[in-house]
Amino acid sequence: MKKLSFVFFVLIGIEANAQKQDYPIQPVAFTNVKLTDHFWTSRIETNRTVTIPASFERCKTTGRVKNFEMAAEHKGKFCTVYPFDDTDIYKTIEGASYSLAVHPDEKLQTYLDSLITIIGNAQEPDGYLYTARSIDPLHPISAAGPERWINEQSSSHELYNCGHMFEAAAAHYMATGKRNFLNIALKNADLLVRTFGPDKKHVAPGHEIVEMGLVRLYRITGKRAYLDLAKFFIDERGKKQYNKKSKNVFENGVYWQDDKPVIEQDEAEGHAVRAMYLYSGMADVAALTGDKQYLAAIDKIWDNMVGKKMYVQGSIGAVGDGERFGDNYELPNTTAYNETCAAIGSVFWNQRMFLLHGDAKYIDVLEKTLYNGLISGVGLDGKSFFYTNAMQIQDNFNHPDIERERSGWFTCSCCPTNVARLIPSVPGYMYAQNGKDIYVNLFISGTANVTVNNSKVKITQQNNYPWNGDLAFTVAPSKAMDMNVRIRIPGWAQNEAIPSDLYRYQHQNNENVTIKINGEPVQYHMEKGYAVLAKKWKKNDRIEVNLPMEVRRVTANAKLPNDDNKVALQRGPMMYCAEWKDNFGKAANIIVPENTKFTTQYEGDLLNGVTVLKADVKSVVIDDSGQNIHTKNQTLTAIPYYAWANRGKGEMMVWFPQQVKYIDLLTSENTVK
């Protein structure tokens, strides 16, 4: 593992051949951060020991590996369902590579090499790599089409496969220093460069990600053609003729973010995962080329998404039919789709928006997504998953778009393998820097090594976040120096500070944020959501930040009628829900009056350790005859949203009626036995 010592890079990508123009802010690589944090190390360890091995096992048992072997020999029959099943191997290799970088494992590295050999064997001589076609070019599976690339926009996902391969190969190269996978990816990327371009084939990739992948290869190689091709693919959007009058997103191009040129787009639209990957790709290209039109477009789209299309727990992609964004303010609770992959994509995009703008509001959204609607996608066991993330589950309401319980891998296993690659990269989202500014974005215990003006600075965090708001940071520069330590003060810790008017806090905070340096309270000024602590920092200066952790009542904009007169519960970054298990078998019958008092309690044995909220509330009860109803007093126990559905199947609610009339009796029926 010596090779690892020389590589310090990043998910986003500090690369060997750094370009002059780039994100003004650079993230501190996850490899430079060592965690001691209970909340995250347990997850990363479960991901390493359970999720990743299970993913590899599953890639084998389902035939995903066999597809590559058959492709190498050009015989047999594609033996899984989707031509993009290749990506599950790529994504698991990507996750395993991140894991390797912080947790050396010879055996795993050898296994990756064996897989990479199998992948390489399946690559055609000109670089093309797509098992569904290579197995039998004359009889590829129907989605692929009779010729290369012709079904790309609709169903073949050839470029989607390429994009995930590029991401994985880059990660593997950066983590191990080995070029075996990278060379396969570059050979494929060179084929794309020869195939597509202004004077060559034109296509708007059907499921974006090749753009981000090409940027990653560009960062490693400095080969401008990769960046140019990424921009070419992005600029191909909006050129096809669609039925613009149609409201059907498949007919009008919206599903693929292809209804108009990207620089004219101003709304988060279509398939939510594709949208996140497109906007992330646009951010990358904007950072690397200085394209102001891209920037203007993604700024508008972000405002639209956060202001009109995001659920209170950070999930996006409300509509199941098309796994997509709905109309503005179309955020139904009963049928919320909220794909886990879309939450992951939102983390990618919000990190990039932060790197462009240096504003904490993007990290506020990232944190909300990460701690709620994203990690809800994987069970505490590391091997049960949600593809969708429901907003409410009721005994008397079923819908094909919602999952009432977690499953193992799906036939389309995009979410489990996306989780596998996201979780180990979390330390990479904690810090960033720009000159003498150090950004502290996430509050996770551990130590980071940062280089500021060629001097090393060690930053240590000690906290019990997200359960406790007392944060302690030790700053240890190798020599005393002027730095601006910018600590994100989350929007939720400030009165009324939610980055849009979609949700608001019902009451003002009682507590304020306090900051001490070396035990002394300090005055600080806020800039773009950061407390800016500017001074000559010397070894072991200690910063204490106290974030108020009272229970916050969140109410929704009147434009969200489904949340009318309802309240959601938040404490710190965590959104809460009531699950049947803690609430007498029901959840949809609970009323949380406006004057409800909450107590909080950390329960170490519950759900791997969570802080629960408790309150005296009311619930409605209907008798056996079905003709009598009354209200009873009961204790509400609320758990963090991410932790639901780890104890069996039953009701779950995020939004609680504040008055009995906002209860839907039909779905909340609670017969007295």
Add this chain to the structure above:
Amino acid sequence: MKKLSFVFFVLIGIEANAQKQDYPIQPVAFTNVKLTDHFWTSRIETNRTVTIPASFERCKTTGRVKNFEMAAEHKGKFCTVYPFDDTDIYKTIEGASYSLAVHPDEKLQTYLDSLITIIGNAQEPDGYLYTARSIDPLHPISAAGPERWINEQSSSHELYNCGHMFEAAAAHYMATGKRNFLNIALKNADLLVRTFGPDKKHVAPGHEIVEMGLVRLYRITGKRAYLDLAKFFIDERGKKQYNKKSKNVFENGVYWQDDKPVIEQDEAEGHAVRAMYLYSGMADVAALTGDKQYLAAIDKIWDNMVGKKMYVQGSIGAVGDGERFGDNYELPNTTAYNETCAAIGSVFWNQRMFLLHGDAKYIDVLEKTLYNGLISGVGLDGKSFFYTNAMQIQDNFNHPDIERERSGWFTCSCCPTNVARLIPSVPGYMYAQNGKDIYVNLFISGTANVTVNNSKVKITQQNNYPWNGDLAFTVAPSKAMDMNVRIRIPGWAQNEAIPSDLYRYQHQNNENVTIKINGEPVQYHMEKGYAVLAKKWKKNDRIEVNLPMEVRRVTANAKLPNDDNKVALQRGPMMYCAEWKDNFGKAANIIVPENTKFTTQYEGDLLNGVTVLKADVKSVVIDDSGQNIHTKNQTLTAIPYYAWANRGKGEMMVWFPQQVKYIDLLTSENTVK
């Protein structure tokens, strides 16, 4: 009024020059029926003394008459809103003519003549009559278009004006024997014959009725060209290119019943009034030409309408946007549109379907519509109207498509003037005949003079219908003769006999229909919904029919989720509702359990005399805090649906939850004061 003595004809049309091929069954003209019935004579008298005079007054004060005067002089500015405002005068003349036929009134006749002179003056030399254009051909109102007929399909309604003129002129001629209005109509019809046809102009009339009107003129004149033109107009439908993929009914032609040729249509679709007039016109043409394809189409469409698109009280046209039929089973209660004109059109069409087929099911629908969703359209005062007919009104629910209270005339006053012409024609729907078969369709006290095999037969009904099911008929032929007296046994009087599976009776009847002749119970056989009483009838034979008048619980097909586990209440032909006024200020909070016992009570002072239903039921109550709910016992008082909204504004429900969980608390909120 001597002239009246020679005319005995019909709404539908027994005409001077009878054609050989026609409806197999002929209605007995309303002029041959003299009513003594409390329920209907009071309505017809209110219509004569209040509705019709108010309509004429309003035609004057709003400028509708002035439009004709300006048109005659080709100067001024069209001074009302819609170019089809001309029809309100025509429709009121039509109603007044029916009224004149049974209630001579020299002054009214003189007034009609003065109006007809004004109308005639507005007719252009070639027969064109359309005030909006004639006032100023260069600057007609925008809907009319710069040339004649070019906006006919979309907005000019030129042929709609013609159709109502033909209907009115025919009625006036038949009622008075005067040709002054008829000649205007014929001159206009001749212009249409010269203008439209296979080798001339083609158009699918935008708002159908000209087809029915042309048939009426054909019946009077025997001029085949009118019938041919009616058929031509009908056959023009379905020839225009629309965007067939669009779901927007204005883009795909469905709104105008123009998406496909009429003989391929199999669903009641588009604007409901237009649909009813089209299907009525098709029935007329099918009867007069023997066209079997028309017949097959309207048979299918009828099955669709009654089986999938009709509310429980007979209303049609569920969707406000486009005043139209929704999809199959799209019958929402909260936003039901249910235009009064559509109910009137349904009466026209169902009468014609009966005349074609001799089946009582069409009269069952006609009766349901007439006694419920149609007469609900006019207030007991005869001068307040509903354009729409709501299915439920709740304090906490508003929607632009529903009316919470009655109004005077609307800017578009189609419904009030349609009511004015329908009410006095009701006696014309009571009887029909075919050879020696006499059909008794409606149960209204009075005497009818029928001619059977050239002999006169007097039939007298004595009953207190719809409040009482004891019906008595006296049959008095001028000489003893063989006749089949076919008495309709309503579907509601027979177990499970509703003419579709859209609704059903929850429990079997306890009582059966009994029939006596001259005091002796008789065996009879049923044929197409009629009890066939075949014998040699002699003077003053007396028939007694007892229809069981128990309160019936109606439940809906599971395909109507809004009615799930709810019950509607029916007694005889009347559907009932609960109105706030009789139910402690609320209605949406009432539960009607399955075992509820009902009592009935005729209240002569209430709402001009109605039988009310009473029962001990439950209701839900929410306290002032909004956080406590309980069930209480209360008495339900239900009134006939048609009678609601005559005592101020408040809640009204037709469908009652059978269990508390089907109550929508949000809209049923009942705060204890």
